[in-house]
Amino acid sequence: MHVASVTASEIRITLEVAIELANQLVDGRFDGRRVLADAGFTRAPKASEASIERLRTRIDLLLPLITSLPGMDTETACARVNEELTELPISPAVVDHDGVGPHIHWTPATATFDDQVVSDVLMALAQELCEHGTARFGRCSASACDSLFYDATRNNSRRFCADRRCASRTHTADHRARRRSAV
Numbered sequence: 001m002h003v004a005s006v007t008a009s010e011i012r013i014t015l016e017v018a019i020e021l022a023n024q025l026v027d028g029r030f031d032g033r034r035v036l037a038d039a040g041f042t043r044a045p046k047a048s049e050a051s052i053e054r055l056r057t058r059i060d061l062l063l064p065l066i067t068s069l070p071g072m073d074t075e076t077a078c079a080r081v082n083e084e085l086t087e088l089p090i091s092p093a094v095v096d097h098d099g100v101g102p103h104i105h106w107t108p109a110t111a112t113f114d115d116q117v118v119s120d121v122l123m124a125l126a127q128e129l130c131e132h133g134t135a136r137f138g139r140c141s142a143s144a145c146d147s148l149f150y151d152a153t154r155n156n157s158r159r160f161c162a163d164r165r166c167a168s169r170t171h172t173a174d175h176r177a178r179r180r181s182a183v
């Protein structure tokens with residue numbers, strides 16, 4: 001039986017976290033602790049306020065990169081990610097804890113929480129660019145929504161952000177338009 005790779009699912013989860021935090025900041029809010037805790041970042045619930053605040057600032061600095069990923073050519077994205085990676089305290093180790101199975105931690109346990117999260121995000125992005133380029137980053141098709149999404153579907157068919165209202169109001173509008181044209 002094929003077991004989904006821990007690495008592949010960690011990349012997806014980490015990129016979805018980065019997208020969610022970027023969408024929040026564009027909306028003028030930031031709930032990093034909850035988003036990270038929900039995604040299984042075990043240090044999130046006890047992380048200091050200072051490191052959550054630093055994380056907000058650092059994701060904010062990455063916003064120009066993250067928000068332009070949909071449609072950005074892969075070569076440019078790689079160059080931008082490499083610039084960011086040079087600044088980080090990355091020191092990989094294979095670890096196994098909490099029954100997850102062997103996986104890589106990019107930062108040592110002594111890293112600050114914000115260093116850990118920013119390193120995880122950039123390494124997930126680096127691996128994603130090697131695997132799929134920028135093809136899986138998209139922008140919501142609903143009118144009046146610019147939110148980003150990460151498309152983990154097999155056939156690249158995702159159209160809407162994580163806000164369910166975007167899909168449902170677009171489908172309702174499509175349905176009404178079809179009914180009008182059918183009358």
Ligand SMILES: [Zn+2]
Pocket residue numbers: 095097100103105
């Ligand atoms: Zn781990």
Ligand SMILES: [Zn+2]
Pocket residue numbers: 140141142145146147160161162163166
């Ligand atoms: Zn949307």
